[in-house]
Amino acid sequence: MLNIFQQQPHPALPEASHDEKSRQEFSKSLRQFVQGQLLPGLAPVFQRQQKKFVDEHGREPKDRREVRKFMVQDPYFQTYASTNRCAQELLWESVLTSIERQQPSLNETAAQLSAKNGAPLVVDPEMEVPRYVTGIDIHCMPGGYAGRAAEDDISTAALYDRGVYLYAMGYVGPMNDDMGRSVCNYVTRNMPDFKPTRILDMGCTVGHSTLPYKEYFPDAEVIGIDVAGPQVQYAHARAGGMGMDVSFQQRDAADTGFEPGSFDLIVSHILLHETSSKAMPAIFKECYRLLKPGGLMIHADLPPFDHSDLFSEFILDNETHYNNEPFWGPMRDMDQIQLAVNAGFDQEQVRFDTAPMAVLEFAAAHAEGYSEEAASEVADRDFEAGEFAPGGGWEVLIGHKQADA
Amino acid sequence: MSGMRRYPKGARPQFYDDPAMDQAMSMIMVLASEVSVLRDRLDTFERLSAAGAGPSREEVEAYEPDEACLNEREAARQEFFQRLYFVANKRAQEVAEADNSQRYQAVLKDTEEN
Numbered sequence: 001m002l003n004i005f006q007q008q009p010h011p012a013l014p015e016a017s018h019d020e021k022s023r024q025e026f027s028k029s030l031r032q033f034v035q036g037q038l039l040p041g042l043a044p045v046f047q048r049q050q051k052k053f054v055d056e057h058g059r060e061p062k063d064r065r066e067v068r069k070f071m072v073q074d075p076y077f078q079t080y081a082s083t084n085r086c087a088q089e090l091l092w093e094s095v096l097t098s099i100e101r102q103q104p105s106l107n108e109t110a111a112q113l114s115a116k117n118g119a120p121l122v123v124d125p126e127m128e129v130p131r132y133v134t135g136i137d138i139h140c141m142p143g144g145y146a147g148r149a150a151e152d153d154i155s156t157a158a159l160y161d162r163g164v165y166l167y168a169m170g171y172v173g174p175m176n177d178d179m180g181r182s183v184c185n186y187v188t189r190n191m192p193d194f195k196p197t198r199i200l201d202m203g204c205t206v207g208h209s210t211l212p213y214k215e216y217f218p219d220a221e222v223i224g225i226d227v228a229g230p231q232v233q234y235a236h237a238r239a240g241g242m243g244m245d246v247s248f249q250q251r252d253a254a255d256t257g258f259e260p261g262s263f264d265l266i267v268s269h270i271l272l273h274e275t276s277s278k279a280m281p282a283i284f285k286e287c288y289r290l291l292k293p294g295g296l297m298i299h300a301d302l303p304p305f306d307h308s309d310l311f312s313e314f315i316l317d318n319e320t321h322y323n324n325e326p327f328w329g330p331m332r333d334m335d336q337i338q339l340a341v342n343a344g345f346d347q348e349q350v351r352f353d354t355a356p357m358a359v360l361e362f363a364a365a366h367a368e369g370y371s372e373e374a375a376s377e378v379a380d381r382d383f384e385a386g387e388f389a390p391g392g393g394w395e396v397l398i399g400h401k402q403a404d405a
Numbered sequence: 406m407s408g409m410r411r412y413p414k415g416a417r418p419q420f421y422d423d424p425a426m427d428q429a430m431s432m433i434m435v436l437a438s439e440v441s442v443l444r445d446r447l448d449t450f451e452r453l454s455a456a457g458a459g460p461s462r463e464e465v466e467a468y469e470p471d472e473a474c475l476n477e478r479e480a481a482r483q484e485f486f487q488r489l490y491f492v493a494n495k496r497a498q499e500v501a502e503a504d505n506s507q508r509y510q511a512v513l514k515d516t517e518e519n
Contacts, residue, residue: 002483004475018466022445026438029482037483038490041497048500072420076500079493082420082427086434092413094438100407136415149408156409324415369475 001377003032005170006369007162011241012113012234014106014158016098023094028166030087035169038080039315045076046311063307064329067314068321085322088140088167095162096142099155110154110237117240119221122249123229130252132276133227136324139167145205145228157234161206171359171378172208174367178358179269179300180209182394184216186355187265187298196220196264200290202253202283203227203271207235207246209300213267214239214246220264225251254282256290264295272301273331280334284343288401297340297399303352305332340399349400354393437489441482448478 007013016024049070053061061067071077099106114121129146137144141163143156165176172178180201187194197220201210204224214222224246226232232248239246251257253271266287272280287297305313313332320329340350356379363375379392421427449468453460460468470478487494499505 002476002479004472004479006475018446018449018468019442022442023438025445025478026441026482029441029479030434030438030486032479033483033486033490037486038493038497041494041501044501045497076493076496078420079430079490082430083434083490085418085420086431089431090434090438093411096409096411100409103407103409137410137413140413140415142413143410144414147410149410153408159409322418322420324413369472371472 001371001374003169003374003378004369005374006174006367007165007170007176008174008367010175010238012106012110012158012238013161014095014099014102016095016162017101020094020098023090023097024162024166027087027091027094028169030083030090031167031169034080034084034087038083042077042080042315043311045074046071046314049074061310064305064310064314064317067310068317071314081318081322084318085140088323091166092141092159092163095159095166098162099158103149103153103155106158107152107154110234113237113241114233115240116243117236118245119223119236119239119247120249121233121236121247122251123233124250125229127227127229127250127252129227130254130276130279132274132279132327136326138274138324139319140324145226145231148230152233154230154234154237157206157228157230160231161208161234161238164205164208170369171357173359173362174370175211176208177212178362179394180212180267181358181361182355183209183267183269183298183300183396184212185358186353186396187296188216191296194264194296196296198263199223199265199267200225200256200258200263202266202268202287203274204235204248205231207239207248209267209269210235210246210248211239211242211244213265214244221247223247223249225249225253225256227252254279254286256286258290260289261292263290264292265298266290266295267298267300269300272299272336273325273328275331276327277330277334280331281339281342284339284399287399288340288344291401293401293405294403295401297345297397297401299336299397300355300394301397302332303395303397304334304336336397340397343399344401344405345399346402349402351398353396353398355396356393437485441485444481445478448474 053070133145141159147156149155196217199213199220199222201224204210204226207224210224224235229250232250236248291297317329319325337350341347359378360375362370363372419427449465450460453464453468
């Protein structure tokens, strides 16, 4: 079944010309091909190279680093990895040209849409953006999350909005919000009595996963924070354009400045793997400090490596080496449960679980390109190494703060 | 105004033994993208023509593909990749089937001797 999932337009999103659209579709199709066709061919290549290693050394490779050493020499792997990199570069380039073409009007539109959002926008130009964001441009996006072409310019956020859709090949839904939506479903279905009144989304970027919280908990105050100014500005405009009152604020998740005990629910979506060894424990501590007694912390990201499948581990870790994701691998070596315990959570109140993907709901809602068949295929597929999302659901780390804390 | 950064901060990794091959690979993929773009443009032209007289440039620009069109184009691109990656696909099959040059030589020898 072909995937022709399409992003749903919204007023803040840049428009693409006929050829730009075709280039964007090409980069998405190429990613499909790499994942669906080139990646499966790599498994037997790995087995063969591994056998060679065992013959030479008289033992199995001990970790993914040793696997990398022999795999990078294989011509098939070189073609797989370089194609993946080219796809990533083509993806950003295809979106970048469309944004450059309409940059002044994008900024004007964003300012107008922002005025429609009744919740506050907070931008802090004096804030020092952490080095883990400014060191290299994460996932090779030119300019990175926090880059600005000019004062107040939001181009990099528009680039992210469209680019991440193509990167995820539409698996995260027409509004790029599958992760937030899946966590919302998880909370409402598993904890029907939990009614959060104040919700914080950490590392929200353009608010993809933030907005579902307002939809599922309309009476709650919802705040998205991010270290990158352009992202929160665009997020505020995007929400305004979609008729939603959600606050977006430029703040550091490790040191938010919010009052202690001021949130019932704190969430993050694919944030942790883009932080650092020092920031991640600090974020857990900040979550504990900010939660009301009985409150919930939910981080949706990937769980630690269990070292049972060196091939998958090696493939996933390619992001660290080839896609400017410096913390992708190291994050998965960290004991997240222990980090939560160190932050103050009780051991028995911290666990991993799976939040089923909401992708089938998009097909049910007749979103363009989201056929039942294609969506089922995404939702039911087995985990394949290197996929953006593991099949079936998102891994969530859940911490429940003691009611008597 | 632009001023947008075109290339990401962070050194580009080398995948092949010869860095020239990395450059060539990128150029091939850019060309492949443009071939696909041209094909889509021609496809738009044909679809609009089928509906009446030759379309204007504006009509081509404004064309929004429906799901049937998206499906056909996606299928065409996946087939294009299969052709473009002939050698890589062949290699994957050889490895999966444990086919190699030693086996080839063995067949030559066997054919000559038997």
